[in-house]
Amino acid sequence: MQAVRTSFKKSSLILGIIPAIFFQLVMGVGPSLATFVLSFTDITGVKGVPWKFIGLANYKELFFQQNHRDLIQVIKNTIIFCVAVTVIQNLIALFIAIALNNKMIRGRDFYRAVVFMPTVLGVLVTSLVWLCVLNPMDGPVAKFIGLFGLTSGFFTSSKTALACCIWTQIWMAMGHSMVINLAGLQSIPNELYEAGAIDGATGSQSFRYITFPLLWPTLNVNIMLAIIGSLQSFQVILLTTGGRNMATQTLAARVMYFAFNINSGSGAGAMRQGYGAAWAMFLFVFILTATLIYYRSVKRRDELI
Amino acid sequence: MNSLNNIKNLGIRLLLYLFIAVIVFIYLFPLFYAFNTSLKTKLEYMSDPTSIATSFHFENYVQAFKKANLSAYVWNSIFYMMVCTTASMMMSIFLAFPLSRGYLKYATYIFGLFVIGMFLPDGTIPQFQLILKLGLYNTRLGYMIGMIGGGGIPLFVYMVYIKGIPKEFDEAASIDGCGYFRFMFQVLIPLMKPAIASMSIITAIGVWNDIIRAIIYLSSKELYPITRGLYVFQGQYQVDMPQQMAALIMVAAPLIIAYAFLQRYIVDGIVAGAVKS
Numbered sequence: 001m002q003a004v005r006t007s008f009k010k011s012s013l014i015l016g017i018i019p020a021i022f023f024q025l026v027m028g029v030g031p032s033l034a035t036f037v038l039s040f041t042d043i044t045g046v047k048g049v050p051w052k053f054i055g056l057a058n059y060k061e062l063f064f065q066q067n068h069r070d071l072i073q074v075i076k077n078t079i080i081f082c083v084a085v086t087v088i089q090n091l092i093a094l095f096i097a098i099a100l101n102n103k104m105i106r107g108r109d110f111y112r113a114v115v116f117m118p119t120v121l122g123v124l125v126t127s128l129v130w131l132c133v134l135n136p137m138d139g140p141v142a143k144f145i146g147l148f149g150l151t152s153g154f155f156t157s158s159k160t161a162l163a164c165c166i167w168t169q170i171w172m173a174m175g176h177s178m179v180i181n182l183a184g185l186q187s188i189p190n191e192l193y194e195a196g197a198i199d200g201a202t203g204s205q206s207f208r209y210i211t212f213p214l215l216w217p218t219l220n221v222n223i224m225l226a227i228i229g230s231l232q233s234f235q236v237i238l239l240t241t242g243g244r245n246m247a248t249q250t251l252a253a254r255v256m257y258f259a260f261n262i263n264s265g266s267g268a269g270a271m272r273q274g275y276g277a278a279w280a281m282f283l284f285v286f287i288l289t290a291t292l293i294y295y296r297s298v299k300r301r302d303e304l305i
Numbered sequence: 306m307n308s309l310n311n312i313k314n315l316g317i318r319l320l321l322y323l324f325i326a327v328i329v330f331i332y333l334f335p336l337f338y339a340f341n342t343s344l345k346t347k348l349e350y351m352s353d354p355t356s357i358a359t360s361f362h363f364e365n366y367v368q369a370f371k372k373a374n375l376s377a378y379v380w381n382s383i384f385y386m387m388v389c390t391t392a393s394m395m396m397s398i399f400l401a402f403p404l405s406r407g408y409l410k411y412a413t414y415i416f417g418l419f420v421i422g423m424f425l426p427d428g429t430i431p432q433f434q435l436i437l438k439l440g441l442y443n444t445r446l447g448y449m450i451g452m453i454g455g456g457g458i459p460l461f462v463y464m465v466y467i468k469g470i471p472k473e474f475d476e477a478a479s480i481d482g483c484g485y486f487r488f489m490f491q492v493l494i495p496l497m498k499p500a501i502a503s504m505s506i507i508t509a510i511g512v513w514n515d516i517i518r519a520i521i522y523l524s525s526k527e528l529y530p531i532t533r534g535l536y537v538f539q540g541q542y543q544v545d546m547p548q549q550m551a552a553l554i555m556v557a558a559p560l561i562i563a564y565a566f567l568q569r570y571i572v573d574g575i576v577a578g579a580v581k582s
Contacts, residue, residue, distance in 0.1 A: 003409055
């Protein structure tokens, strides 16, 4: 592989890329690979405590020695969280993008700005706002459903907590999918719709035969991002319901719970980081499997078209 | 036939507006509710939490500002944001240029190092161990070091952007005797301003909004960023919802104001990142 000739000094070019490569190796790729190694140790988050390799003990505990109901619940939660977030977020983002792409609608930039705002507000502000709005005692939503004689514990009840986390996650992340969809829609040439209209295509036909196929690559990116993102996401869960409420624990939340004991809010506590690393490896395999399953099913579908 | 079409169009428009109205309500209501709550006294809130605030109690803001110690935390946040963003952007630009131009041998392997990083397991735990071993736990450097990097979306966006800048600039500069680093700062970086603006803003927002690292790496109060301050405050003053919401609004307000002015850059950056990666 031959480098392109340049009159800049090679040494300067190399000096320029060293910081980025150094950080990528030491803070990025290195730690990622080390997760695998640490998953065979009993290392803790406390400095100076001796640690040793303990073979497969962490994995044994993860799969066989802990309460089976907990493990099954965590896997179930992870799947529900991932599927619900991916499907609902992308469906609504698609609808909003199509609505906001309609030239008949006035004030589109404002609506787009409003829906995108949580991306800027960040996960902490989002979580605290929804904790307040979904306050089970006297929040506005509690009052509203109270009019129909209903009550709910929202984030505090084991029946509804996961749904509330899913809702908050979607509220936060949907703007991201929407702007990507909107950019995809705007890149579809208008002539196609005009040609379709001349040929007498109805609204639903032009969606089926023009919009959807041309937007598909964009949707595909969005779905992929949502699957991976929701499987890795634990911030909303830990900030709203903590780590002890098993009803909301996903794999990613468990990693943080065991490794950093984040539930207590201070990061102090047991901090079983070797065990946490084993969970992180399990999560990694889980994400890999989910992505492959999605990729395979999409490929099959693409072949059918 | 034409009038029938008009009626149909009107109907579709009404439906669209209705749909948009519901969505906008879902997005704006929580923020209005938080703001409304922040203006009430504690008694008003306890007697009727959902009523519209009639008298404005800005003393909640003063109180929360003092109690949550936000004035100290805000400078920490600004410091973290500036350092991490500047360092990351510099690294990305200096990496993107030779990779995009192909000036270095093994450019594909170097690029691969940054792509593969996205497909590896999460490295948070070993990263923590490393920072602990280096004695950087509970230091500004230890907190920031994991948020600095030259990879990710900025790298990809810059590489594409630099491809659009003619190579003649490089040659002209070096013929005139301009060194590499001077060329980067005086020629290339000014030419990349739009891309740098988008990517810097997105990176800066990410650093400003970080909470998990602030929980993991920082234990002394003097080092807290504003998010950690807010998080602690909401744990301590759970009973006083109006003050809690006042603190929250004070953390969110700069973001909302910045967003109002920089929306274009932010959205452009997100879209560019998604399309290019």
